[in-house]
Amino acid sequence: MLLPRNPNFILFMTRGIALCLISIGLLASCKNKKIEALGSKQSNPVPVDIVVASISPLPTASEFNGTVLSQESADLHSEVSGRIIYLNFPDGAAVSKGTLLLRINxxxxxxxxxxxxxxxxxxxxxxxxxxxxxxxxxxxxxxxxxxxxxxxxxxxxxxxxxxxxxxTEIRAPFDGALGLRQVSHGAYITPSQTIGTIHSKNKVKIDFVVPEHILPKIKKGSQVQVYSSENEKSLTAKVIAIDGQINLNTRNATVRAELSQSGLTAGSFVKIVLQEKKQGILVPTQAVIPDAVASQVVLVKNGKGMMSNIETGYRTADFVEVTKGINQGDSVVVTGVLFVRPKSQVTVRQVKSLNDFMNLNTNKE
Known part of the structure; x- marks a missing residue:
C-alpha cells in the first residue's frame, strides 16, 4: 500500500520518530547512572569495630551437691548389762575426751x-x-x-x-558434742541398747559425687568452695580422699573434703563449687553469627572481611569461648557484623577490649 505523499503527514511522522529516539536515549542514560551509583555505593568500605583475640582466664566452675558428715561419730553402747547408777549425759552438750558419761552398778x-x-x-x-x-x-x-x-x-x-x-563405764571417746540421750538414771540397759551419740565438732567431712570426666580436675589437696544455708559466706574445704572406684551404673565417683571450724551440722545439705583454672580465647557474644551447620565470626584480614567457621566451648551471657577457628592476634568484628559480606572492604573504626562488653547483655535484661 502506498502512503500518501502529504507533506504535513510526513513531517508529523518524522517528529514522532525523533521523539521516540530521544526518550529511549534518556532512559538508557538514567539506567547507566543508577548502575554507576549502585556500584559506587557497594564499593564503599563498611565501618566496623573489632577486638583483638587474646588468651583470657575463663571463670569456669562446676557445682555439686554434698552432705556434711562428722569427722568422728559414734553410737554409744554399754559393753555389759546392768542398772545405771550414774548418768552425765546433757542433750547436745560439748564434752572432752575421757569425760565419764555413764556408770553401771x-x-x-x-x-x-x-x-x-x-x-x-x-x-x-x-x-x-x-x-x-x-x-x-x-x-x-x-x-x-x-x-x-x-x-x-x-x-x-x-x-x-x-x-x-x-x-561398766562409758566415757567420751573424743572431743565432741553429745546427741540426744536415750536412757534414764536407774534404767537397766543391755549392750544392744543405744545410750546416745557423739559427734566431733571442730572438723567435718563433706562427701559429694562428681561425674567421671570431672575426676581428672580434682586432686588430693585441691580446694573447693562450700555454700550452706547455715553460713552467709562461702567456706573453703580441702579434698582429702577420692574413691578409687567409679560407679558402673552412674559413672560417678565420691569425693571427700575436710572442713575445719565450720559450724555446719552433720547431715546437712551443702553446695560444692569447684573453680577450674582455665584459659582460652573469648569473644563477645554479639560477634558470633549462629548457623545451623557451624557458628561463624567475621575476621578482618588485609582490609577485607573474611568469614571463619568456629567451634565454641564455655559460654556466658556476654562472652563465648572459641576453641577452634580463631588464633591469638586475629581481628574479630564485633559491630557491623551483619553488614559485612565475604571479601568486602571494611574500615576499622575502633579497637575495643573485652571489658567494653562486660555485663552488656545482663544490663539489657
Missing part, C-alpha cells in the same frame, strides 16, 4: 578388786621376806618360786577386774 566388782588388792599386797610382802631368806639359804628355791607365781597371778586378777570395771 559395779559395786560387786569393786569389792572383788579391793579383796584382790589386799591379797596382792600380802603376797608382795611374802615374796620380799622369802627373797631375803633365800639369800642366806634359809628357804629353798621352790618355796620362793611358788610365792612369786602367786603374786603374778594376783596381779593378773587385778588387771582382769580393772578391765571389767572399765566396761
Amino acid at each position: 559395779n559395786s560387786e566388782l569393786l569389792a572383788q578388786r579391793k579383796q584382790a588388792q589386799i591379797q596382792k599386797e600380802l603376797s608382795e610382802k611374802t615374796v620380799e621376806r622369802l627373797g631375803k631368806l633365800l639369800e642366806i639359804k634359809g628357804v629353798n628355791q621352790a618355796d620362793y618360786d611358788q610365792a612369786w607365781s602367786q603374786l603374778k597371778s594376783l596381779e593378773s586378777s587385778l588387771e582382769v577386774l580393772d578391765a571389767q570395771i572399765a566396761k
Whole structure:
C-alpha cells in the first residue's frame, strides 16, 4: 500500500520518530547512572569495630551437691548389762575426751578388786621376806618360786577386774558434742541398747559425687568452695580422699573434703563449687553469627572481611569461648557484623577490649 505523499503527514511522522529516539536515549542514560551509583555505593568500605583475640582466664566452675558428715561419730553402747547408777549425759552438750558419761552398778566388782588388792599386797610382802631368806639359804628355791607365781597371778586378777570395771563405764571417746540421750538414771540397759551419740565438732567431712570426666580436675589437696544455708559466706574445704572406684551404673565417683571450724551440722545439705583454672580465647557474644551447620565470626584480614567457621566451648551471657577457628592476634568484628559480606572492604573504626562488653547483655535484661 502506498502512503500518501502529504507533506504535513510526513513531517508529523518524522517528529514522532525523533521523539521516540530521544526518550529511549534518556532512559538508557538514567539506567547507566543508577548502575554507576549502585556500584559506587557497594564499593564503599563498611565501618566496623573489632577486638583483638587474646588468651583470657575463663571463670569456669562446676557445682555439686554434698552432705556434711562428722569427722568422728559414734553410737554409744554399754559393753555389759546392768542398772545405771550414774548418768552425765546433757542433750547436745560439748564434752572432752575421757569425760565419764555413764556408770553401771559395779559395786560387786569393786569389792572383788579391793579383796584382790589386799591379797596382792600380802603376797608382795611374802615374796620380799622369802627373797631375803633365800639369800642366806634359809628357804629353798621352790618355796620362793611358788610365792612369786602367786603374786603374778594376783596381779593378773587385778588387771582382769580393772578391765571389767572399765566396761561398766562409758566415757567420751573424743572431743565432741553429745546427741540426744536415750536412757534414764536407774534404767537397766543391755549392750544392744543405744545410750546416745557423739559427734566431733571442730572438723567435718563433706562427701559429694562428681561425674567421671570431672575426676581428672580434682586432686588430693585441691580446694573447693562450700555454700550452706547455715553460713552467709562461702567456706573453703580441702579434698582429702577420692574413691578409687567409679560407679558402673552412674559413672560417678565420691569425693571427700575436710572442713575445719565450720559450724555446719552433720547431715546437712551443702553446695560444692569447684573453680577450674582455665584459659582460652573469648569473644563477645554479639560477634558470633549462629548457623545451623557451624557458628561463624567475621575476621578482618588485609582490609577485607573474611568469614571463619568456629567451634565454641564455655559460654556466658556476654562472652563465648572459641576453641577452634580463631588464633591469638586475629581481628574479630564485633559491630557491623551483619553488614559485612565475604571479601568486602571494611574500615576499622575502633579497637575495643573485652571489658567494653562486660555485663552488656545482663544490663539489657
